[in-house]
Amino acid sequence: MTGFNGEFIINWSSWWQDLFILLSIFSLLLLLVGGSYLIISDLSKEERQGTLNFIRLSPQPAQTILWGKLLGVPVLFYLMLLLTLPLSIYAGLAGQLSPATLVCYYSIVVGSCLFFYSLSLMFGLVTTWLGSLQAWVGSGTFFLILSTYTLMNTGGAEVNNVSIWPRILFPTLFVPGLETSVMLRSSGSLQLSHLQWFYLPIGLITIGTTAFTLVLYGVGTYWIWQVLKRRFRTTHATILTKVQSYTLTAILQGAMLGFMVQPGLTSSSYNIEVAWIYMLTLNLCLGLFLMAALMPQRTVLVEWARYRYVRRSERQSGLRQWLKELTWGENSPAFLAIVLNLLILAIAQGVWIGLTFTAETANGSVIRGQALLGTVLTLGILLVYAAIVQLCLLSASPRRTVLAAGAIVVAMLIPPIILAFLDLAPNSYSGAPFWLFTAFPWVAVEYTLRSTFLFACVSQCLATTLLNLQFARRLHRLGESASKALLTPSTQVL
Template identity: 40%
Template sequence: MMPNLIEQIGDWNPQLFRELKGRLKFFNVAIAVATSLLLQVVVFLYQLREFPDDRYSLTGTYCSSYQLYQQQQNQVFEQSDQSRIADFNDFLSNNFCPPNQINSQLWWRDHWEYIFLTFSVIFIFTLLVAGTYLLINDLAKEETRGTLNFIRLSPQSETTILTGKLLGVPSLIYLIILVTLPLHLWAGLSAKIAFDHILSYYAILAASCIFFYSAALLFGLHSRWFSGFHPWLGSGAVFLFLFTTMVFASSYNNSLNNSTAWLRLFNPWDVTNYLFPNLFHISDGSPLTKLQFFYLPLGTSVVSVVSFHLLNFGLCSYGIFQAVKRCFLNPQASIISKEQSYFLVAFCQLMMWGFSVQISLNNERWDERVAGNLVLLAVYNCLLILSLIVVLSPHRQDVQDWARYRYQGVSSRKKLWQELISAEKSPALVAIAINLTIVTIPWLVWISLTSVFDASDRQTWLSNDIDRFKVLLAIALSISLMMICATIAQLILLLKTPKRSFWAIGTLSTAMFLPPMILQFIDIAPSKYPTVWLFSTFPWAAIEYSGVTTIFMAFLAELSVLALLNFQLARRVRLAGESATKALLVGR
């Protein structure tokens, strides 16, 4: 039966047939089934060891007489007679609950709930950590044997091949979970857990697997320099993420009122605790009950919470899968194209600002709530733009090819701008500028909508035109600084030296973080010497202590540096195209 099923699957997806045929052998299947059955027996017996016996305490949770003795205990403590208190405590410790007073039905319900929650945690760690390791390790073996290039040359589409990998490589992990699934479902129903909550958990778990597995494929295609260590690195990173977010989900409940809430959507623990409140035994309930997105109270309904998580996982998995297909077809291509980067930045702004604009629980106005998230938004956007600079900036050979075949053949300025906006091998300066514009639009909207006075006529931040103009200049300084970084990175990538990417990353990191560290080390504070900080790579720290004229002069200085760097970059690109053309003519 199994071989016939696999052959039918092969007609639908040959790559999946290849993966299943190599893994679903009798010995491997027997080991997987035995492991799953042994795990079920161990979990069941571990919970069964606490079954109330004839020595069960009178003060136990499942003793029906406990409430009666508790009332007597309260009366004894009210009399403040130490001898009677001691005698009563001795009575409770030396006597046990009668067998007919033990609530076995309640114990079994809690027993099944513990089993259900235990397997829920095991499923998350097993599927995400072990599945990630198997996918990255499989790509590493394919790359080592040279069969990955052979698969690329097959007539199958990249979607069919990658889908076969996602479904076939962790097939033994799927088998272990499927064998355990009947007991898990039976335990949930026996514990009186709503069936729709259980189905929602399965949907979230499947969406998490698709997201993390797609990210594992992308990491495996772009981590060849780790020389065999990357399977452990990838799965270890997933394990660390799951463990850290589990600690946050079980202890910290007030972090969903800012832009970091989006990052917690990738954490399956919060929504699992929302569906099963006894998972972490949090007295205040799951923080997802207070979840908002642009004032929409998503946490009030299970349907809205689960749907929003599934939508987030679906969109992010789709984007990652597009990057995986792009890298699979061309290992030398960048992870995303310039046009895809525009959608990525816009989506990130939508999600981060959506969780920043919320109804305050402390009577704060919406603009004050956003003001509290400015640092987080600035850090996220800075990291996002710096990452795009590294990803989108083409190397020397790509720029030479573009300058030879495209730049020299551009007959109009409009055609040139189209090439700079969307062409794969053109310099990334215009694309970075467009992404910076997308990042800036929400900030400008926020500044324009921030009211001067609140309902009590209390003056608030950005209360006059000078403060608003200073914030606009700070945004302009940020844009010019990012453009300078992008230009420097592109100039370094045009050099003939080896390992240009590491040189570019190292130079940008040094230029960004070393000057502020030196200023802090020699005790030059932004409040005392704001002018010095304005001309550093962290000018935002001195905006509050600087005048408008000084900020404007710093902005003009950065524009001058940016103009000189771009003039040098245009000259280098033009020379690259001319020298390539001359080389062709000499060869002819």
């Protein structure tokens, strides 16, 4: 900018603040994406070379070995960022950022690195079927999400309780100066300082937001390390136990409800519908994760079926014991556990719908009915996907994990693509009934009749039942064959 005499006037405070923001964003991208790539690549390389199995035989605890990788593999990035740290601190102070603000920000950076590096370790241990693509897929996903949220935060996108989850897990949202220099200039956006969780003003002060975010990082890191300790020694174990899945689902739903329940949401039916779709989308992702986390491998299921076959022949198991194994047992099929997890999702979704879609809202009762119908159909389609996954994982193919993942991708993407190609829009009464059978049935609930909804629910129940019956028959046949192969040689000796 120029002054009255034509001289250039530089706002050094703003200049230093912009430099601090650029350094922070670049450092975060380099640290999180680059570090994640190195960690996943190191695990993938050791898995292919067979040295990881040798390390598993070490008497050292799994935590010690994994901590060594977490601290040692990205050490070059640590050194590079330590060299730029003095310039970053000086730019922040020269940009009139308080020392307390900088301490809070760097605390969030450390917490985010611990969380995402732990997540990278887990990704490297549970996705060995990706082979050499592990590092590219994992770090590419991190880069895509992180860069997307960074552009949203610097582009005047609306920041409120509905869209903040799970954006709060990404540290680019907390870069000091980013909100005041960009976000407050966008009309209609809600400041980060307005952030609430169950009406608690956690965003009112910087230290409150920092403490809450660090708690989220801590809880997330704790659960990730439960998976790491479980999978490092026993590679065929499921990612989570059934008990852990129930607890984790309840915690996630509670955290999500805290962000979704906010004052002023009922003043606009559009905001309510956006929040509802956002919540359904997150729960859809959670349901897919539960399928990957709870489904046992084929060998584990065959062993469990053989055990069940022997006990049934000895009259030692009843219905109560069978239900107990399906609900709590680690080696039993996971479909009932997924049903119970989805029931927790349904309860949380129903509570939010009951609290939000009030009579004071415009067309509150109508929107509430549509929300309930969309929730039921979404959970129903997740049950169908779960039945497909467990049937694919029981296949004799050595690439059954890829087969299951491909089946879900096809089931989710192909129907919408076909409907779009046929020009059957979800907001038209001719195309809406077909969209009820896709992974996104909520887009068509408003334009369908109740009879069509009932037909869709019955179809989902029928498909789930048939798939589970086929799975039960195949599992019983495998268990019977394994039992005969085990018992026949001893019978011949006698």
